[in-house]
Amino acid sequence: MTTSRRRFLATVGSAAAGGAAGLGASSARPVSGASAGVSAAGATPAELLDRHVAGDPPAAAAGAPALQDDPRMPTPDEVASWYTDRRNWGRWGPDDQRGAVNLITPEKSAAAAALVRTGRRVSASRVFEPEQHFMRVNPGAAGSGSVVDYYGFIYHGQTITHIDALCHMWDSDGMWQGRDPDAEITTRGAAFGAIDAWSDGIVTRGVLVDVPRHRGVDYVTPDRPVHGWELEEIAAAQNVAMEPGDALLVYSGRDAFLRDGGQYGGGARPGLSVTCAKFIRDHDVALLGWDMMDARPDPYGLAWPVHGVLFNYGVALLDNALLEPLAQACVEEGRDEFMLVIAPLRVFGGTGSPANPLAVF
Amino acid sequence: MTTSRRRFLATVGSAAAGGAAGLGASSARPVSGASAGVSAAGATPAELLDRHVAGDPPAAAAGAPALQDDPRMPTPDEVASWYTDRRNWGRWGPDDQRGAVNLITPEKSAAAAALVRTGRRVSASRVFEPEQHFMRVNPGAAGSGSVVDYYGFIYHGQTITHIDALCHMWDSDGMWQGRDPDAEITTRGAAFGAIDAWSDGIVTRGVLVDVPRHRGVDYVTPDRPVHGWELEEIAAAQNVAMEPGDALLVYSGRDAFLRDGGQYGGGARPGLSVTCAKFIRDHDVALLGWDMMDARPDPYGLAWPVHGVLFNYGVALLDNALLEPLAQACVEEGRDEFMLVIAPLRVFGGTGSPANPLAVF
Amino acid sequence: MTTSRRRFLATVGSAAAGGAAGLGASSARPVSGASAGVSAAGATPAELLDRHVAGDPPAAAAGAPALQDDPRMPTPDEVASWYTDRRNWGRWGPDDQRGAVNLITPEKSAAAAALVRTGRRVSASRVFEPEQHFMRVNPGAAGSGSVVDYYGFIYHGQTITHIDALCHMWDSDGMWQGRDPDAEITTRGAAFGAIDAWSDGIVTRGVLVDVPRHRGVDYVTPDRPVHGWELEEIAAAQNVAMEPGDALLVYSGRDAFLRDGGQYGGGARPGLSVTCAKFIRDHDVALLGWDMMDARPDPYGLAWPVHGVLFNYGVALLDNALLEPLAQACVEEGRDEFMLVIAPLRVFGGTGSPANPLAVF
Amino acid sequence: MTTSRRRFLATVGSAAAGGAAGLGASSARPVSGASAGVSAAGATPAELLDRHVAGDPPAAAAGAPALQDDPRMPTPDEVASWYTDRRNWGRWGPDDQRGAVNLITPEKSAAAAALVRTGRRVSASRVFEPEQHFMRVNPGAAGSGSVVDYYGFIYHGQTITHIDALCHMWDSDGMWQGRDPDAEITTRGAAFGAIDAWSDGIVTRGVLVDVPRHRGVDYVTPDRPVHGWELEEIAAAQNVAMEPGDALLVYSGRDAFLRDGGQYGGGARPGLSVTCAKFIRDHDVALLGWDMMDARPDPYGLAWPVHGVLFNYGVALLDNALLEPLAQACVEEGRDEFMLVIAPLRVFGGTGSPANPLAVF
Numbered sequence A, B, C, D: 001m002t003t004s005r006r007r008f009l010a011t012v013g014s015a016a017a018g019g020a021a022g023l024g025a026s027s028a029r030p031v032s033g034a035s036a037g038v039s040a041a042g043a044t045p046a047e048l049l050d051r052h053v054a055g056d057p058p059a060a061a062a063g064a065p066a067l068q069d070d071p072r073m074p075t076p077d078e079v080a081s082w083y084t085d086r087r088n089w090g091r092w093g094p095d096d097q098r099g100a101v102n103l104i105t106p107e108k109s110a111a112a113a114a115l116v117r118t119g120r121r122v123s124a125s126r127v128f129e130p131e132q133h134f135m136r137v138n139p140g141a142a143g144s145g146s147v148v149d150y151y152g153f154i155y156h157g158q159t160i161t162h163i164d165a166l167c168h169m170w171d172s173d174g175m176w177q178g179r180d181p182d183a184e185i186t187t188r189g190a191a192f193g194a195i196d197a198w199s200d201g202i203v204t205r206g207v208l209v210d211v212p213r214h215r216g217v218d219y220v221t222p223d224r225p226v227h228g229w230e231l232e233e234i235a236a237a238q239n240v241a242m243e244p245g246d247a248l249l250v251y252s253g254r255d256a257f258l259r260d261g262g263q264y265g266g267g268a269r270p271g272l273s274v275t276c277a278k279f280i281r282d283h284d285v286a287l288l289g290w291d292m293m294d295a296r297p298d299p300y301g302l303a304w305p306v307h308g309v310l311f312n313y314g315v316a317l318l319d320n321a322l323l324e325p326l327a328q329a330c331v332e333e334g335r336d337e338f339m340l341v342i343a344p345l346r347v348f349g350g351t352g353s354p355a356n357p358l359a360v361f
Helices: A003-014 A020-024 A045-053 A076-082 A098-101 A104-113 A212-214 A228-237 A254-259 A275-282 A308-313 A325-334 B003-016 B020-022 B043-053 B075-081 B099-103 B106-113 B213-214 B226-238 B256-261 B275-282 B308-313 B324-333 C003-016 C022-024 C045-053 C077-081 C099-103 C107-113 C211-215 C228-237 C254-259 C274-282 C308-313 C324-333 D002-015 D018-023 D045-053 D075-081 D097-102 D107-114 D211-215 D228-236 D254-259 D276-282 D309-312 D324-333
Strands: A121-122 A132-139 A145-154 A162-164 A202-210 A247-251 A287-290 A315-321 A339-344 A352-354 A356-361 B120-121 B132-139 B147-156 B162-164 B202-210 B247-251 B288-289 B316-319 B338-341 B353-354 B359-360 C121-123 C132-139 C144-153 C162-164 C202-210 C249-250 C286-292 C316-319 C337-342 C353-355 C358-360 D120-123 D132-137 D145-154 D162-164 D201-211 D248-250 D289-290 D316-319 D339-343 D352-354 D359-360
Touching: A076 A275, A098 A315, A104 A202, A104 A339, A104 B359, A121 A132, A121 A325, A132 D132, A132 D145, A145 D132, A202 A212, A202 A228, A202 A287, A202 A325, A212 A228, A212 A247, A212 A325, A228 A275, A228 B202, A247 A339, A254 A325, A275 A308, A287 A339, A308 A315, B043 D309, B075 B275, B099 B316, B106 B202, B106 B338, B106 D352, B120 B324, B132 C144, B147 C132, B202 B226, B202 B288, B202 B324, B213 B226, B213 B247, B213 B324, B226 D228, B247 B324, B247 B338, B256 B324, B275 B308, B288 B338, B308 B316, C022 D309, C077 C274, C099 C316, C107 C202, C107 C337, C107 D359, C121 C324, C202 C211, C202 C228, C202 C286, C202 C324, C211 C228, C211 C324, C228 C274, C228 D254, C249 C337, C254 C324, C274 C308, C286 C337, C308 C316, C324 D324, C358 D107, D075 D276, D097 D316, D107 D201, D107 D339, D120 D324, D201 D211, D201 D228, D201 D289, D201 D324, D211 D228, D211 D248, D211 D324, D228 D276, D248 D324, D254 D324, D276 D309, D289 D339, D309 D316
Parallel strands: A202 A247, A247 A287, A287 A315, B202 B247, B247 B288, B288 B316, C202 C249, C249 C286, C286 C316, D201 D248, D248 D289, D289 D316
Antiparallel strands: A121 A356, A132 A145, A145 B147, A162 A315, A162 A352, A202 A339, A339 A356, B120 B359, B132 B147, B162 B316, B162 B353, B202 B338, B338 B359, C121 C358, C132 C144, C144 D145, C162 C316, C162 C353, C202 C337, C337 C358, D120 D359, D132 D145, D162 D316, D162 D352, D201 D339, D339 D359
């Protein structure tokens, strides 16, 4: 990485140490009662927003559990190797911004369409309530009229169904293709790896892996994250073979978990282990959709255990997908594959897009 | 209509007459230089917004041209009849909120998928630059980080590719199904005919009608609006027969018009004549997509000449579609039909959604 | 009231009964886990916003305590009389939109300025963190540059220091001057009683009434609301006589209450009793500033026990003032009166304004 | 400056050269008709926003006129010296964030209050129409209700009356006190020189310098910018002696200029010459308020000819003040001095604040 990259890391370090740039940390905000802005619940609106969008693992390493006893668990070096030695950087040329979505060729899209039989359509989007949703009525002549509305929102976080662009995350080695985030990310948008790289849409074969059905439970629990080898087992049991360019949808039962009083946010939570990254790379998955995301804390202390497939492999991520109705439809249709269509908004320089993914059987 | 409906109309009338409710009219805003807020260009930011979202015909009747000499032009009574006697209100039950999208059955979606051959994907969305697009960088531990962005926008108007929900417009007889807008439209969202009625998506056969290709010109001009009988002619010439539930995409060459210096906004503009409404109703079209919209002024003095298909027939509207690349693809593929997929965001109570429509050949 | 006013009430009633207009109630939003949008904490972002802005007493009458035993407590009829027989409607002409701020004459402002001795300035504003606060950097030529930011917020609620315009609230008799809210409130702004009526600012004598100091406690507690007769006692003890056009600032120790773990939101909370309204009317107060607002629940079951001074008397309200530093300054300066300056933003049609009130000693 | 500062400049350079970071330049946005998003008027909403907030001189040096013949015009070296040798950096300590506002001592505020005689209040704010202004009605029990509104806006630019914080601008030597903008400006706010440094308000003597009155014209014209020596002449003619800590309000007749069809934006425009900076520094002015700002183009090719007083001298800037009514009031009151009160919103990390400045006679 360049000098500027090193400077960026130094700034990040000083921020963590509470320096001037520490404004970025919500803990630097004034908290004394006299300095106000504190709501009755002890959180300012800005803090609520921060919690909403935060994806940072809160002290990941600190609270990391001991590695599970399962002998299949990889060593830290093996995990590190997946995200360094097996990166897809350069695979589609040095300036490529589409990543593994390149695997969704026209032929792949045509094959996906050929899967359609009954035409049943199932949305994988949660209900979307933009944080700013306002109406404006325009009375017209002679009793006519119209109404428009304003949508304002940050879609990243743990609530809104959305797709991440390749620029959305990075680690100390940089963004997708090794690019430098402080060169590519401006206050006006992302200059590399933005969502408009995928404007012609994602039309591919979707494969649902239904973890609760396989385990015979209602949902994935914190003590038992989903592992890559379990994905292999379930795919085999469901009789589907992953193929390059497929969209992998991992259903973990988040809604059932919530109904049971479970908490699902940016902190400790059930979900997928970093071992799933190997599965994704081994099978050249193009898109990962999930209702539960990276399990936290991560025993390896990684910042982005599974989200790392985004900037290391160029794999599109569909976060907060609504998969319960789709899992039910798979049972009813007697098949776990379908045509999946995701049409990200064509936002110039955007870091992702809210989405309404459609499965068609 | 009910008493409350009459009250609403009275209020609208007083607004037009400059009463207290006249705040809704941009002309009621302070305009003297001394009262400030006036930018150098003579328009306040609020006025720019108003212009952006305004869909009201500015004095439609006043500037209405004489009816064209074409003997095929209907009488005003005939036009009125299309939008009263042939309404689809009640056709799918009194409480239906999906309108003509009901015609897109699973079988229809399956048939659309069966049209796919090469798998070529073409987006029909213009580049989307939200009026509020802001970035927030979250530095993480050890050089990791992420970036999120905020999108804020009104998508209605003449710029952003979007889909209108059935609640978006009305005339003196009311909204879709005759509902009363001042009962159904609240400042928190629409209680009837909102966009979430179409959350399972629109997957149907798309048919492109290419007016410039047929006419041998670059674009539709103000003096020669597109008529319903011309759509019939073009469809026949293109050898496609419209079927119930089809999506009709009318390409008028807006981008070529703009490149030639044409102005395309809420005022006078080239586009489609009200006679297209009859075509749409005759063929049970489910969705109308267009790059040029209602031609203005309308010789019949209608507020919503073609937009009327929204609340009278329940036909979904895809406004500001980008059709030039799609028209080119049709030529290259040698066919004017394809699978069209539109996945409106699942916005609770929303009056529509920005969209990235995908055509797959 | 007019027919339209009655219609409005009917609509409100049907909303409460869960009718179509009930969309306005957050309880009408989808709550099942499967229908998504539900965050881990069990609240959607929209619900968080609703809670933030909600000023409605949750079932005021239902949870109302028995009237206190204090023989000074008025009967319900007496309370009703204060807000009907003693209204200021028409007092400054039928079309007046300035209300009791009319009492702040130039002479009153000059007298306030004459109170200044040491020139010590104290802000009564809490720290303001707009819910949407975004930055945009504009690099310029030759190493120059600039940065702008975007502020987006709803300032009403229990967090941000702000001033309410006369249009902000109403009861079944209407808004200020008896105007009809569904005629005056449009989706584009308020046509009557908007904040721009006070654009030339509020410069008057401020009087701080320090309840904790008088009681010898840290803060007002839920079991002992502040009464009008107590304000009389404290003013006498502090040796200040209220005069017409004064700004009354009632300090209740909200920040100390929060530091002790108290909850201060839209539900049950300590604060001022409706009996303070009589004090305000008796003394022709022009503005009421407070850190704790209406005590809830109200034993009389009123929707707006003290907030009623806004639309009945035309008294400006300064909500969520930061009064602890000001109370301390009063002690240090040895006086409880000062020049108070509030300069509401000149927002056309606005329902209020965030504010940074300044006390100058 | 540090290494990181140099890096920043390099990035700025590459942006100007059209590199990856050039996304920040509006010229990098797609402009071909086919790539859409282009409104009828030829400008995207994002471009309208850019124009609104842009403060960058468009090719300042390129279009710079020859220096005027007036022998009082300084040499470029003299001008450079004003902004380097006479900087106020360090004057109030190395970490000071209040700048020349430190000159507004309590004694200064008290002296300002002592100027008040008639109590006449005059607002110097233009009407404020936030670009996002939306209403939300909350029906309550028993016919009660309330309405709140949302304000969203960027206040910098040439429209809204606002105050600039010291962090708002910089040149190649850095921000106020020589701080590094890429260390101090984060996407979450400014860590140094933010508007909350002035939360206790600006209460000082205001002096209006009325250029049109002195010249006997309606407004300042492009061919004759206001010079520092003219300010000296006018102040002498008006019989006011500037004193340290004063607020200088320069009235140039912008509204009369607009009424005559003048254009006032970010490009060529009448206003103040860089020679006014010397006047400001010589007299230790604390705040400069103006209706016309820096005259453009600047003959010396400076990015911020007069705006440079912000980051070099620490002088607060009140942009887009409405001064015509105030100038009229000065004539009527027979005096050009008054108490000026500006209360910036207490925005944590903000780059400025919209304001309603109040003059009290």
